[in-house]
Amino acid sequence: MTENTAVDRAAALDAADPLARFRAAFVASDEVTAYLDGNSLGRPTHASAERLARFAPDVWGARLIRGWDEEWYDLPLRVGDRIGAVAVGAAPGQTFVGDSTTVILYKLVRAALSSPRVAGRDEIVLDSGNFPTDRFVLEGVAREHGATLRWIAPDRDGGVTPEQVSAVLTDRTALVVLSHVAYRSGYVSDAAEITRRAHASGALVLWDLCHSAGAVPVALDAWGADLAAGCTYKYLNGGPGSPAFGYVRADLQDELVQPIQGWMGSAEPFEMGPAYAPHAGVRRFLSGTPAIVGMLAMQDTLDLLADAGLDVVRAKSVALTRFALELVDDLLVPLGVRVASPRDDERRGSHVTVDHDAFADTLPLLWSRGVIPDFRRPNGLRLGLSPLSTSFGEVRVGVEAVRDALVEVTGEAGVRGARP
Amino acid sequence: MTENTAVDRAAALDAADPLARFRAAFVASDEVTAYLDGNSLGRPTHASAERLARFAPDVWGARLIRGWDEEWYDLPLRVGDRIGAVAVGAAPGQTFVGDSTTVILYKLVRAALSSPRVAGRDEIVLDSGNFPTDRFVLEGVAREHGATLRWIAPDRDGGVTPEQVSAVLTDRTALVVLSHVAYRSGYVSDAAEITRRAHASGALVLWDLCHSAGAVPVALDAWGADLAAGCTYKYLNGGPGSPAFGYVRADLQDELVQPIQGWMGSAEPFEMGPAYAPHAGVRRFLSGTPAIVGMLAMQDTLDLLADAGLDVVRAKSVALTRFALELVDDLLVPLGVRVASPRDDERRGSHVTVDHDAFADTLPLLWSRGVIPDFRRPNGLRLGLSPLSTSFGEVRVGVEAVRDALVEVTGEAGVRGARP
Structure with missing residues (x-):
């Protein structure tokens, strides 16, 4: 040319x-x-620029604490549902916006290992080509949990194939953690097939969707995925450091224990009760006060994606x-x-x-x-x-x-x- | 009247x-x-309203990814140092802005329990009048860690006195977690004296500064505090859900292990290296990508406080x-x-x-x-x-x-x- x-x-x-x-x-x-x-x-x-410009005078400054009752308390689940519908193929009630990707990965990996479905299993499958934070979180959890990491090396296309996963799955595999789209090569894994194989061996699967959400179709419900986490500041244009999203399949939610028990994930956040009890459903995966300002911009891109x-x-x-x-x-x-x-x-x-x-x-x-x-x-x-x-x-x-x-x-x- | x-x-x-x-x-x-x-x-x-209004067109949209090199990578520590200087009496290099208060509490409590200074100790002192998320986090950590919670009931003024703390301190106490200002009653604890007594018994102390920072003087270095966490959306006017800050005394930092090992707290975040090694100093307490948009507004109140x-x-x-x-x-x-x-x-x-x-x-x-x-x-x-x-x-x-x-x-x- x-x-x-x-x-x-x-x-x-x-x-x-x-x-x-x-x-x-x-x-x-x-x-x-x-x-x-x-x-x-x-x-x-432009819509996000306007939304940010309006926020302090018209919303935060005008509604003040009333904003929590009127809008913000539900925002992590409402925006989560929207990400579910528009970007990652999840029915309502399974997706939340919360902490950084790293913190959500930590919470969901720990939650997965708490599942009775993988009781007695002590291996986690991951790949050496995954983004550092994924590997670092898993190293830390494995050390504190006494779990063994089973490493896959990406193939020559920079990705992980179903065959590679099958080769390391055993009856000791508790969890498989992979990126749907590899951060370096851009390789798109066959998530449906890998999820099927992992399930056949009794393991749970957590998909990192950081490089998928908003650009590459994701079908968490159709794949039968157990858990997922993803980023909102890439193709969802949430702004630098905007909070990440997490997904926990509906039927798993009530059997999982996440380690960071906070008031926003508790059964009755405003009762100030004496002991923690997790909220029903996906809200239990929230911990602290949701990052409302950080959740503003992504909403506009979700509108554009729904339109497109x-x-x-x-x-x-x-x-x-x-x-x-x-x-x-x-x-x-x-x-x-x-x-x-x-x-x-x-x-x-x-x-x-x-x-x-x-x-x-x-x-x-x-x-x-x-x-x-x-x-x-x-x-x-x-x-x-x-x-x-x-x-x-x-x-x-x-x-x-x-x-x-x-x-x-x-x-x-x-x-x-x-x-x- | x-x-x-x-x-x-x-x-x-x-x-x-x-x-x-x-x-x-x-x-x-x-x-x-x-x-x-x-x-x-x-x-x-008004300054924050303008800062938010300018952010998308003039900073995020103009500098794009270059913003990380130019400003954002260091922002959690730079704003942390400013909080340290203006609001909580901490010399530079000990304060960071990071996750929600809940997540920071979790990381710092876990880090405290990893300290060789409290090896073999298995009791955590807290009070039943503390904010729910503090109690919930501690309940969760105690369960996973096999630690025992030693509860103090606030006295009739709604606070915790040095005498009450002394009454529960033993040679098994690893950590004391209290709020400097009680969220319900507003009681101001004698933090210096409680810290002194806890140290005398060999325990570490973590202060929750949510209801102090920006309104009630705090002197973490002078108290000899070990750890602290606090909120930025109250008297620091960071906006709904703005990220919290954490403090770890300089001489403790390198001996503590925090559980959420993420790329932003690793030794060389952009080397994408094979294994996690913690960054030197306070940066190791960061985990994921910092919430830049959420960190904008608090900077203006820090300026006002410094002025006042x-x-x-x-x-x-x-x-x-x-x-x-x-x-x-x-x-x-x-x-x-x-x-x-x-x-x-x-x-x-x-x-x-x-x-x-x-x-x-x-x-x-x-x-x-x-x-x-x-x-x-x-x-x-x-x-x-x-x-x-x-x-x-x-x-x-x-x-x-x-x-x-x-x-x-x-x-x-x-x-x-x-x-x-």
Whole structure:
């Protein structure tokens, strides 16, 4: 593809994009020409900017403590249900918004190990390619619980297959913890099949949905998943550090004990009673006072996703990553860049990762030019493509800028291997 | 005091109030004539309203992922240090902003029990008058840890004295967990003396500062406290559900293990390394991605407190609660209302609690008239007086409105026992 062809291709893809109208919903940054990091921190919408601007004068400052009765007390479950319906395929009463992803993972892993269904089992299956916080939480819980971690190494596509899981499942497996979309490679695991196999061996399954929710369809109820946790500041555009969500399948809730017994998860939070009793249903997985301010922005993206439809979002995500791969093959592979994401559309999430030892040095150049991919040490660039806010033109500008920066820092004279 | 006298007294106190100018810093609610619940949810400042309004367009949307490098990664420790300096008497490097109060309590209690200083000890001292979430967290930790809870019943002033603590301290006591200011009565414990006695018996002490921070001076370093946790949405005006802060004394940090091992507390968060190692210093007590949006508003109140000076804030707090008690004695005690807060200024925090069985019925009336105290079941009204934002006039309007509402719901013909 020549440069002109790429321009034309991007323009044609943008012109045919059924989600193009959603780009206007997002706050633009004047100096940013290609934001390819929506998989790490999504952009704010105008609606969220307005919601945040109105919050102190019109809601917090006007309603004051009455806001708890009027709206906030139920917000973690109401927004949770909305995430369930719009993004992760969960019927109401199973999803909550709460603490950070890390804290929710801790609570749900501990809760899973309390289930009578896995009594006497002492192994946890995980993979060495999972995001550090998942691995760190599991290391800590295993140590305090006397459990054994059974590690899977991701295959060459950077993901975990049902066969790999089957190979480590035993009658001692209590819990399998995996990411639906791998944070580094973007590999999409076959969650339904892995859940089926784990259940057949008597284990519970917890899915990390951080890199799925809002971009890759998730069907927790249909998969028969037991537990899940996910992030809201990536494709749900909740803002930096917005609280995460958790899912516990309805029939499991009342048999699980979560370790952080707080007033907001207790049977009668405002009775100030003498002893803790868990609330019925999913509320028992809450602990402290919900982060209301942090829950504001995600609500606007949930509205947009409901309007767009997650299948249409997924179709654009596939088209975006496919276009990115075309450009990478044309412009970066000839420079020695290696593609670290699956080429199979079905197994690829909403980001494309490319590796090159000189990428660390390109980052200051790229940032100074308003091109913002995500860098993962030691050598990975993730091109995160957020279907509601990213254009095909942005992908083109971004990959071309990476090519230029790489040429500059490696001293290559020009682009080798570009095809007409 | 006749009604006119009360009006004059309030006006004179407001005229002489050295903090009067700070009231203009807060967003007013048109319909609220007396907000007496700053001990539960503080009001927003205009500066915070602007900060929230600017955040999406100018910071999050403009800086995008670069915000983490430029500002957000260090924010939990930077704001923590500021809380330490301005509100709780802690030198830098010991205070962090993190999860909800409940989650921080859980992490710090678990961390305390991991200390070699209390190895072999298995008792935790707490009081039955503490806020439910403190008691609930401790019940849960005791159960999972096989520890025994040693309960203190608050004395008639609703607080815990050094003598009461001494009576339950043994060579098996690992940890003492108390509130500096009792959430219900407002009793201010003698934290320095209790800490001294606990240390003399070899125990660690964790102070809950939820009802102190920003209104009642705290001197964690001077007390020699080991650990503390506190709330930012009360007198620090962080907004509903803003993240809490934690304190771990410098010399303890590296010997404690906290259970929720997350990437943000790990030695090298962005190395994505294979195994968890805790970060040096106080950062190890962080777990997940910090709640940046939730940390915005509290920064403005910290600026105001630094400007005002906490001793001046405390002096006004004492004057406010003393005036409230005068009015209560005049207007409410004759109606059968009982004062449930200490009358000794030194032992009284920034709220006054009054009990009457009919208070539950007065609440809708009071709200409809723009008078908002805090109700605590079954029969308590807390009059929370936030020194930077509450006027003496507001206290008068509030107590008179409580009197009127109580007369209406109890059918009393008038105010008995009012003195000229």
